[in-house]
Amino acid sequence: MLVENISDLVIFVHAAKSGNFSAAGRDLGFSAAVVSKRLQRLEDQLSVRLFNRSTRKIGLTDEGAEFFDYCVRVLADLEEAESLITIGSQQLKGMLRVTAPAAFGRLHIAPLIPILLSRHPNLDLYLHLSDDVVDIIEDRYDVAVRIGEMKDSKLIARNLCVDNRLVVATKSYIRKFGEPNSPDDLLKHNALLFCSSGKPSPWRFYDKSGKLYTVNVSGNFETNNCDALREAILADIGIALRPKWDIWRDIESGRMIALLPEYKPHSFDIKVVYQSRRHLPQKVRVFIDLLIDKFGDLPYWEHMAGN
Structure with missing residues (x-):
């Protein structure tokens, strides 16, 4: 049986990530009661319990965790399909969440943001600068710029240039x-x-x-x-x-x-890192292309350093 309403999947994913019906409702503009009712409808339709519920928080059941992974992929594919529709006009939309090391991000990523947003004025961008290595899946980032060795084999990493x-x-x-x-x-x-x-x-x-x-x-x-x-x-x-x-x-x-x-x-490598998805969202692809254009091969600071 197919899920009747795709928005139920969106509510499910938000609830699973936040661990709280009220928080998921605030993110989506619904009351906690509406979130609970929609998720109950989803469970009834699937004939499976997706959440373990307590008075303060919720947690995924084993079946819910497996269903969550599928939902994340399905919604990513839908977002990619929506982006593909707008490629002809080059008008990307939605939120792009980027994380980068603090100093490198301030010096070399932040100056690229006006370029990206001027090309795609309907795109929203959140730039997180920190030397802490965040979990981009858990913390819901689309793409990360990282310097050094990769420890998470679940992610895709593309080398941009060498950190000499x-x-x-x-x-x-x-x-x-x-x-x-x-x-x-x-x-x-x-x-x-x-x-x-x-x-x-x-x-x-x-x-x-x-x-x-x-x-x-x-x-x-x-x-x-x-x-x-x-x-x-x-x-x-x-x-x-x-x-x-x-x-x-x-x-x-x-x-x-x-x-x-x-x-x-x-030396180390400077990488762009993103989630391992079958279809890369167009907004992520455009951002990666911009990084490659600016930093690929021999970046500008290598030329200007006299090398």
Whole structure:
């Protein structure tokens, strides 16, 4: 038997995600009573109990959890079909939810938002900037920009470019404390450390033959904020290992200088990540295409850093 009303599936998905009839109702503009009645109708039609109910919250039964996965895919396919109808006029609509690392998002994703919205004025966009790795399925994000290794095999990841890094300091600091000529020389210097969680990682380098050098640097300043670290470098406090996308303008202007040119710091990949779906929503596809256009292959900060 087919579900009689597709909106019942929408209500079901919202209720399952929120764990509360009242919250689902607020999201959709219904009362909790209407949500409860519509879900009861859905259960009666399917002849199966989808929720375990208590006075304060609801939870999916095993059958409800299985049905939820199917509903999410069905609604995604319907959203894709709706987007395909509007492709000819290039007028996407709906909400696109994006999450990205805080500093990279502020410097390089946020400037793209006016471009995207000017091309698609009926599109709404929410940009979440945080260095915490959010669960894009659980937290209902359409797409994420991430730097580093992927841990969730359920997601699709496409590499955009390489997150190359440089050891940098100011000329004033180098005049006072000397220039390092090898990774081991960094042990004599005050290292300014970025630490988003736990202990700071050792600095890793490769020479031209591919030999790996691992240096357990130390210093008197650690932070989880890129802006604070950049200010510490410019204040002549010490040496730091920074991504080019963060400090390329400082290199261009001479406010910072790159050190250890014979050694290449360990690099990471910058990726765009999205849910593993059979059909990718057109709004996500358009956003990914914009990222590829701006960051693909050799991004602009690599050109401007003189490489």
